[in-house]
Amino acid sequence: MAEHDKDIIKKTGFTFTKYEEEEQSPFERLLEIFQELIVHTSGDIDETLDWMDQLNREYNLFTDEYTQEDFVEDLKKYGYIKDDEDTPDGKGLVITAKTEQVIRQRALDQIFGELKKSGKGNHKTKHSGAGQDKTGDLRNYSFGDSIDQIAITESVKNAFTNNGIDDFRLTEQDLVVHDTHHSAQMSTVLMIDISHSMILYGEDRITPAKKVAMALVELIKTRYPKDSIDIIVFGNDAWPITVKDLPYLQVGPFHTNTVAGLDLALNILRRKKQANRQIFMITDGKPSCLNMPDGQYYMNSNGLDPFITDKCMNKAKEARKLGIPITTFMIAQDPYLTQFVEDFTEANQGKAFYTGLKGLGQMIFEDYKKNKKRNIR
Secondary structure, eight states, X not given: OOHHHHHHHHTTTOOOOSOOOOSSOHHHHHHHHHHHHHHHTTXXXXXXXXXXXXXXXXXOOOOSSSOXXXXXXXXXXTTSEEEETTSTTSOEEEEOHHHHHHHHHHHHHHHSGGGGGOSOOSOOOSOEEEEEEEEEEEEEOOTTOOGGGBOHHHHHXXXXXXXXXXXXXXXXXXXXXXXXXXXXXXXXXXXXXXXGGGGOTTOOOHHHHHHHHHHHHXXXXXXXXXXXXXXXXXXXXXXXXXXXXXGGOOOOSOOOOHHHHHHHHHHHHHTOOOSEXXXXXXXXXXXXXXXXXXXXXXXXXXXXXXXXXXXXXHHHXXXXXXXXXXXXXEOOOOHHHHHXXXXXXXXXXXXXXXXXXXXXXXXXXHHHHHHXXXXXX
């Protein structure tokens, strides 16, 4: 196995041992590996299977009783992959919508796994009343409470306690309801840097960024369904992508046009009805590119170009005037970028985090929760 492949495989988070019989079926065990690798290969099934074949040579993933061919057939059988009808012979393979959803959920479990250990964690306000977020506490019924909030079991228990079995009746005084919190609706734009530096210097930065994006999307769709999230990518230009596009996202031979990304993000948020709006930006490089009025690009990768950074500051101030905070997650540790990020953050009155890749997901989630709480009125 090539050293490059070994390095990539080490970063998947798996610890491989010689194959031993486990409670999981061979398919279930291999499916976990497949789901992890398919993100790294940006949805390329052939490359994913090639990596699994290389892993098999060292770790005996497959057996005579359950071969790679059997695994591929089961992937088709259970709806994880399908034949690509767009290929000339119709024999290519692509992942399905089921797989796209599964790997988003997997990313959520990996990054925000602590959520599953707690029944709380939604956005809170000091006011109780009708809302979709239960606190886990009960309180006495008050006029105006929704019938859906009544805790039937506890209310019946109260009726037995208060009136006895022989004179059982359920009165208003017996009723208790699930206490709830109001939720603030939030519109978020997540900006992802896809410039070439996201895979330079022997570090894959785009895969963790993709995982964070998938996890954040799944989090909002399942836990905060009234919130919205839009995702845009920026290199030489900026453009929106769909949730469906996330597993296939790749970097390109691009510079970093931060201004184009911010401009698109602000245009999206101007059209949102929610009062609470925010931008999250994941980047590892300095702004190095601008769109010019004549349709050409102005590019400069040598240090921080004031002509470019001044345009960034103007966008930060524009967002501030619109009441849109920008949170920058700088996933590089270059000291000379620190002052620029601090100035940019000051101009917007937003926030900045200087972080490695390991804690990126949890950091973004915590900031999302804090912003929700801060914007509740």
